[in-house]
Amino acid sequence: MAKTRSPNFPVIDLGEAIADIAEILKKEKRGQFPKEAAATHLGYSSVNGRSLGKIAALRAYGLLEGRGDGLAVSSDAIAILEAPSESEDRREALRRVFETPPMFQRIQSEYADKPSYETLKWWLNKAGFNPDGAEKAASIYLASFDLVTENLGAYKRSPVEPVAEMHSPAARDIEENRIARKWSDTAQSIFGGGGAAKEELAVSVHERVLQSGMLSKQASYRLIVSGHVGEREIERLLKKLEMDKEILADPDPEPEGGDDFDDLAV
Numbered sequence: 001m002a003k004t005r006s007p008n009f010p011v012i013d014l015g016e017a018i019a020d021i022a023e024i025l026k027k028e029k030r031g032q033f034p035k036e037a038a039a040t041h042l043g044y045s046s047v048n049g050r051s052l053g054k055i056a057a058l059r060a061y062g063l064l065e066g067r068g069d070g071l072a073v074s075s076d077a078i079a080i081l082e083a084p085s086e087s088e089d090r091r092e093a094l095r096r097v098f099e100t101p102p103m104f105q106r107i108q109s110e111y112a113d114k115p116s117y118e119t120l121k122w123w124l125n126k127a128g129f130n131p132d133g134a135e136k137a138a139s140i141y142l143a144s145f146d147l148v149t150e151n152l153g154a155y156k157r158s159p160v161e162p163v164a165e166m167h168s169p170a171a172r173d174i175e176e177n178r179i180a181r182k183w184s185d186t187a188q189s190i191f192g193g194g195g196a197a198k199e200e201l202a203v204s205v206h207e208r209v210l211q212s213g214m215l216s217k218q219a220s221y222r223l224i225v226s227g228h229v230g231e232r233e234i235e236r237l238l239k240k241l242e243m244d245k246e247i248l249a250d251p252d253p254e255p256e257g258g259d260d261f262d263d264l265a266v
Helices: 014-028 035-041 049-060 075-082 088-098 102-110 117-126 131-152 169-191 231-249 260-264
Strands: 208-214 220-225
Touching: 014 035, 014 049, 014 075, 014 088, 014 131, 035 049, 075 088, 088 131, 102 117, 102 131, 117 131
Parallel strands: none
Antiparallel strands: 208 220
C-alpha cells in the first residue's frame, strides 16, 4: 500500500539551514554555482534525494536563490551571517527567512504565539500530514521559532503596512481595484494568457476574489485573498510565485529507502 505523502515542508530547521548556507558561502562566496557543488558543500558525494531535499529547504527559507547551475547565496543569508549581531538588517533578514516557507506562514496565521508541540502536531495532522511527518514538522517549526525568539526577543510577525487612509469601504475598493489591475498585468507577464476563469470555486465569508484569468486553453487561475492586500503583499506574492516557478523547474528528487523524512521535502 502506498505511503501517504505529507505536504511540502523544509526537511531541516532554520538553525541547521543557516549553518548549511554558511558552509556554502565559505566555499562559493557571492558567486553562482551548480547544485552539484552545493551538494558537495553540504557533505554529499552526489546529487540525490537527500541532498536535493536540503537544497530545497535552503531555497524554501529564502537562503538560497536561483536553480540548476545558477544557484547563489541570497542577500538575506549574507545579512544573517555577516551583519553585526544586533543590527536591524540582520534582525529583519532573520524574520523574513522564518516567514518565507508557505507552511510556516499557515502556522503563523493560525497561532500568533508559540503553540505547544502536541497542539501543533495535531494541527499539522489535520492539515494533511501523516503522523510521522507531523511529528517531524512540528519539531522543525518549533526549533526554528525558538531560534528566532532567541535572536529577536518575543517574536512578532512583520507588521502590516499602515492603512489609516483606507478605512472607508469606497477607499478600500479603489485601492484594491488598483492593486488588482497591477496584479493582472504582472501575473500575465509571468503566466501568460488573459480573460476570465471558467470555473468558479467556493469563497468563504472572509475571502474575496482579487483577480482571475486564463493561463492557457486548459488552465486558469483565481486569486482568493483575505484581509488587506496592498503593494507589500503583492510584492511578496510575486516573489513566492517566482520561487515556486523555479522549484517546479527542478527535477524531482529520487526517493531513498529507510527515511520517511524525505516525504517532507519542499
